[in-house]
Amino acid sequence: MAVVEGVRERGGQAVPGMLVLIGSGETSPTMVEVHRAVAGRLRPGARAVLLDTPYAFQENAADISARARRYFERSVGLRVEVSGDVAGAGWVFAGPGSPTYALDRWAGGPVGRDLRARVRGRQGVTVLASAAACTAGLATVPVYEIYKVGAEPHWRPGLGLLEPLGLRAVVIPHFDNAEGGTHDTRFCYLGERRLARMERDLPPGAAVLGIDEHTAVLVDLDAETVEVAGRGGLTVRLPGSAAVLPAGTRTGLADLRRLAEGTGGAVRPAAAPPPALPSALPARATLEETVRSCERRFSTALAGPEPDPAAAARAVLDLEAELVHWAADTEEDTGGVDEARDLMRLLVARLGEVAPAAGLRRLVVPLLALREDVRGKGGYETADALRQAMAEGGVLVEDTPDGPRWSIPPR
Structure with a gap:
């Protein structure tokens, strides 16, 4: 052998x-x-x-x-x-x-x-x-x-x-x-x-x-x-x-x-590393780290006298992309994906509240594209949550045979 x-x-x-x-x-x-x-x-x-x-x-x-x-x-x-x-x-x-x-x-x-x-x-x-x-x-x-x-x-x-x-x-x-x-x-x-x-x-x-x-x-x-x-x-x-x-x-x-x-001295490098394992497997950011990063980017984009709703929308889109990557995670003790999804709904709602009406189109269009992409992957619950969050922010989304339409109903 x-x-x-x-x-x-x-x-x-x-x-x-x-x-x-x-x-x-x-x-x-x-x-x-x-x-x-x-x-x-x-x-x-x-x-x-x-x-x-x-x-x-x-x-x-x-x-x-x-x-x-x-x-x-x-x-x-x-x-x-x-x-x-x-x-x-x-x-x-x-x-x-x-x-x-x-x-x-x-x-x-x-x-x-x-x-x-x-x-x-x-x-x-x-x-x-x-x-x-x-x-x-x-x-x-x-x-x-x-x-x-x-x-x-x-x-x-x-x-x-x-x-x-x-x-x-x-x-x-x-x-x-x-x-x-x-x-x-x-x-x-x-x-x-x-x-x-x-x-x-x-x-x-x-x-x-x-x-x-x-x-x-x-x-x-x-x-x-x-x-x-x-x-x-x-x-x-x-x-x-x-x-x-x-x-x-x-x-x-x-x-x-x-x-x-308790008898060991210094740890010595292995003489012959296994060929299938790279010398330094890359460390990827955790979901919590990514969530906090997107939240900071979102807040920074909307801070100050001239908010940047497009940058804030990109932070939300990046958060949604990360949710897709983490969808299979079986660790549930920390809230994980559910907590991140709740944060995404909150950020979308805040966007609707703070974005100036004149620049609303460049914010809503990518969010609608995100919602269509989520629906296309079977994520209907998340898509509904996005529509509800946009409604809370003052944007009404209606699904029609020709695609989604959005409007701002009178207050």
Whole structure:
């Protein structure tokens, strides 16, 4: 059996061995290049499986699965099936939801055994993100029970996927979360107080591997290399110390083990990076960053004695284009696309209020074109929201057989 550049060959067919852990944004534009790089290592016709277990209890589970499948097919070029059978799959993905709900169904059954076998045997690509990433270590954060229900901080046994790699560690995604504003929601919504308390309950010698949001840790199981890609970093946290490996870091798995054991020195670059992974995967702006940027551009365009409604309209159009890119995102905790869509309606309404009547045409025409484009893509709810927002701004839109007509009714 020959091993060539991190790919194990069996019977003349290349079988990649890779474990990918993602902190958040697993079906967002920020992770597209990561997914493409990983999927590019699969042999043609490899079976790709989406495990829906972490969110299967949700009423909208079918919608989440459909959005994820569209994302992987359209953005990554990977056709996936929703299945609970991962045996023999070339690529397996699991993402958002409840870590403990997934554990209750995986730990003692075939999925848990198959996931462990994949890592132990260095076979196939296994991608675990958000809630699913929580399950990878020797213990799991029951985030729903602690943060949303108010249970006392505690651990649940994990799947133990890292132990065959020599890592005695727990995985905590959303490590740099800042949604709380006035309260600490870092460390997957635990905050420093609860995490510090929980660390005392870990087995001796166990480390915390914290993965920032919109960040991926790619472990090549054959070459034993580790890469950090995306927006943030990987934190290796031990009692009294923490080491951060920022995005762009390439090192050996042995170095990561030493850091997790508290015996590591400097992190050394990996000697031979896998050929399918570019040396620096680009970091894309998050939806929140883009939303805030468009909002600032909008406000700047309408500030001062001479407002520029055309520039403000361009900011709205850019926001709508970003909504299309993020339509498949399955992370729902932050409001995400719904919050951005509400902002778009508000901005359109403000445009109608502040734009001078003489220059209204150069503002309304591109907005109507946007609405027609949205309708053409089947986004009727968004199109209706745009018409309502324009009505609130004083512009009446009527759909006719010859196309939309607009007017300004008397006040």
